[in-house]
Amino acid sequence: MAPRRRRLRVATWNINSLRLRQRELAAVVEAVESDILCLQETKVPDELFPELLPPALGFPHFYRRGMKSYNGVAIFSRIPIETMQESPDWCGKRDCRHLAVVLDLPGGPLELHNFYVPAGGDVPDPSKNEKFAHKLAFLAEARKYFVARGKFTRTVLAGDLNVAPLENDVWSHRQLLDVVSHTPVETEALAAWQATGFTDAVRHFVPEPQKLFTWWSYRNRDWRASDRGRRLDHVWVSNDLAGALIRQSVLKDARDWKLASDHVPVVVELRV
DNA sequence: ATGGTTGAGCGTCAA
Numbered sequence: 401m402a403p404r405r406r407r408l409r410v411a412t413w414n415i416n417s418l419r420l421r422q423r424e425l426a427a428v429v430e431a432v433e434s435d436i437l438c439l440q441e442t443k444v445p446d447e448l449f450p451e452l453l454p455p456a457l458g459f460p461h462f463y464r465r466g467m468k469s470y471n472g473v474a475i476f477s478r479i480p481i482e483t484m485q486e487s488p489d490w491c492g493k494r495d496c497r498h499l500a501v502v503l504d505l506p507g508g509p510l511e512l513h514n515f516y517v518p519a520g521g522d523v524p525d526p527s528k529n530e531k532f533a534h535k536l537a538f539l540a541e542a543r544k545y546f547v548a549r550g551k552f553t554r555t556v557l558a559g560d561l562n563v564a565p566l567e568n569d570v571w572s573h574r575q576l577l578d579v580v581s582h583t584p585v586e587t588e589a590l591a592a593w594q595a596t597g598f599t600d601a602v603r604h605f606v607p608e609p610q611k612l613f614t615w616w617s618y619r620n621r622d623w624r625a626s627d628r629g630r631r632l633d634h635v636w637v638s639n640d641l642a643g644a645l646i647r648q649s650v651l652k653d654a655r656d657w658k659l660a661s662d663h664v665p666v667v668v669e670l671r672v
Numbered sequence: 673a674t675g676g677t678t679g680a681g682c683g684t685c686a687a
Contacts, residue, residue: 416687417679441687443680469680470687519687531686562687618677618687662678662687 404506407646408479408672409434412514412558412633413654414615414663418442418474422453424657429457431651432667435478436503438514440560442472449474463499471496473514473559480504485511488545491537507672508554515542515559524583532580535562539589546596554672555638557598560663562632563590566603568611569631581630598636601668602648615663616655623655635668644671 411434415421418439429437437459442449444466454462459476463484466472473496475481485500497516502509518538521531546552565587567573576582594600606612613629620626637645651665 420679441679469685521686619675621676 403508405671406506407669409667409669410436410556410558410635411665411667412438412635413665414440414560414633414661416441416661418444421659421661424659426457428654428665432665434667436512437476438558439474440516442466442474443469444472463501465496465499467496471516473497473499473516475499475501475514482509490541491534505672510672511555513557515561517562519562520580522580524578524580536585536589539593543593543596552597553638553640557636560632561590561634563587564630564632565590566608568609571628581632594636597638599639599642601635601637601645602666604645605648614650614666618662633663633666635666637670641670646670
């Protein structure tokens with residue numbers, strides 16, 4: 401008998417401070433109604449994490465990995481989490497950029513990864529900019545991590561990957577070729593990571609050459625009018641789940657909120 | 673070519 405499948409909706413959002421944006425988080429939860437919420441840039445050390453918040457928002461199961469001032473990731477879940485997996489110490493920095501869990505589902509366990517890839521600073525030259533070198537090293541390590549697993553299945557990867565990989569993931573491919581997030585060395589590194597066994601779940605529904613952005617800089621007077629966006633936030637599924645994808649959405653309206661993050665939530669629904 | 677804004681937390685650094 402075929403295993404029972406259920407719909408699973410996964411959302412990812414770079415919240416740019418969890419403590420500052422708790423009301424906006426509640427609005428995201430109400431708007432996307434996801435089973436899973438992956439957050440990045442929580443900017444809260446674990447000992448200061450608001451433990452009552454996830455259950456109050458309807459997520460009794462959660463994990464977080466945070467530090468002072470920077471970075472930090474969290475996974476909120478309405479579904480029981482079997483285990484939290486061991487995270488590698490990415491680039492030896494212990495800097496709170498990854499969480500992985502296994503979800504307990506009727507169709508069998510499902511592995512979920514939440515990543516916050518280093519932004520990489522301003523200068524796209526690893527010999528001159530240590531932050532860019534770190535970003536490239538992180539992308540290479542991430543690829544190796546999934547290569548080492550061999551052929552994997554029933555895996556979802558979400559997060560702020562800080563790379564806009566395709567030509568129409570940025571407002572101007574030509575003008576951003578030398579801008580960190582869209583340089584060839586980064587887009588190739590991201591493609592190599594994805595090629596370890598993932599399908600881009602959002603582009604599955606919105607193929608090129610349609611423009612698709614999830615981030616707009618704070619430094620624009622009118623983000624919607626100038627629309628100089630980039631697609632930095634991603635949801636990937638292991639290739640076996642490509643046929644299980646149901647829909648995607650990008651909550652663009654969240655960029656207009658009074659206390660907006662510069663990133664907006666990305667949502668993918670699939671049958672698992 | 674440059675500057676533009678935001679957040680953490682009090683210096684500036686990171687994005």
